[in-house]
Amino acid sequence: MEVKLNLLIFSTVLQCLLVLCVAQDFDFFYFVQQWPGTYCDTDQSCCYPTYGKPASDFGIHGLWPNYNDGSYPFNCDSSNPFDESQISDLVSRMQEHWPSLSCPSSNGTTFWSHEWNKHGTCSESVLNQHAYFKLALDLKDNLGILQILQGAGIQPDDGSYSLSSLKDAIKGEIGATPYIECSTDSSGNSQLYQIYVCVDTSGSNVIECPVTPSGKCSSSIVFPSF
Ligand code: 5GP
Numbered sequence: 001m002e003v004k005l006n007l008l009i010f011s012t013v014l015q016c017l018l019v020l021c022v023a024q025d026f027d028f029f030y031f032v033q034q035w036p037g038t039y040c041d042t043d044q045s046c047c048y049p050t051y052g053k054p055a056s057d058f059g060i061h062g063l064w065p066n067y068n069d070g071s072y073p074f075n076c077d078s079s080n081p082f083d084e085s086q087i088s089d090l091v092s093r094m095q096e097h098w099p100s101l102s103c104p105s106s107n108g109t110t111f112w113s114h115e116w117n118k119h120g121t122c123s124e125s126v127l128n129q130h131a132y133f134k135l136a137l138d139l140k141d142n143l144g145i146l147q148i149l150q151g152a153g154i155q156p157d158d159g160s161y162s163l164s165s166l167k168d169a170i171k172g173e174i175g176a177t178p179y180i181e182c183s184t185d186s187s188g189n190s191q192l193y194q195i196y197v198c199v200d201t202s203g204s205n206v207i208e209c210p211v212t213p214s215g216k217c218s219s220s221i222v223f224p225s226f
């Protein structure tokens with residue numbers, strides 16, 4: 001009887017510890033999209049993918065597990081490296097929505113592999129490789145950030161727009177404030193580079209960001225054409 005009771009207590013404690021470990025993996029995701037026109041403006045050069053110039057749309061940069069204090073885990077599991085055979089059914093969507101613009105030209109595999117190995121392995125307690133990449137693609141589709149901006153008259157036309165008009169337009173549609181990252185163009189103007197949306201650990205809900213990166217855009221920012 002006593003042995004049974006001890007076993008029960010032991011297994012309950014073990015379960016609690018396991019839940020705690022899983023729960024402490026990370027606190028939320030940053031879903032980060034990059035504007036290709038700015039990537040190509042800012043870096044010395046950019047190179048279009050081997051399969052052609054991407055559409056004039058945001059591209060996925062990554063889905064990054066993060067902690068509430070602003071720090072983040074990375075390179076969490078070298079025993080589970082990127083394996084393209086696990087996402088073969090997603091590759092055409094990946095090429096369209098997650099193009100790599102770094103040089104030399106590539107088909108994207110190196111970028112996706114970097115993102116999985118650095119960030120994706122840190123959420124493998126909730127998402128396997130297929131689920132991780134599918135979630136990012138679905139978030140991109142469901143959020144429709146470019147459509148939201150265009151609906152508010154904000155276009156990639158090299159014009160200047162107020163930072164608050166971008167944030168308000170996006171918040172009005174998705175229900176949470178995005179974090180906007182800017183870079184500086186050759187004339188010294190602040191320009192739209194990346195848009196961060198925070199997502200809960202299940203990947204199902206957009207949330208207000210518990211913490212944001214520290215950079216600042218000017219109050220008026222350029223939206224470069226691409
Ligand atoms: P940078 O130094 O260019 O802002 O970021 C370089 C890389 O560090 C990013 O592409 C990303 O992999 C990682 N990184 C930078 N800031 C954050 C952050 O706040 N959270 C997470 N999870 N990763 C970040």
Ligand code: 5GP
Nearest residue numbers: 034039061062099100101102111114115118
């Ligand atoms: P991070 O650590 O910043 O998430 O990953 C950025 C890494 O992916 C860098 O090594 C960068 O050279 C590579 N990379 C390849 N293609 C792209 C791209 O289109 N955008 C960005 N930001 N990085 C890319």
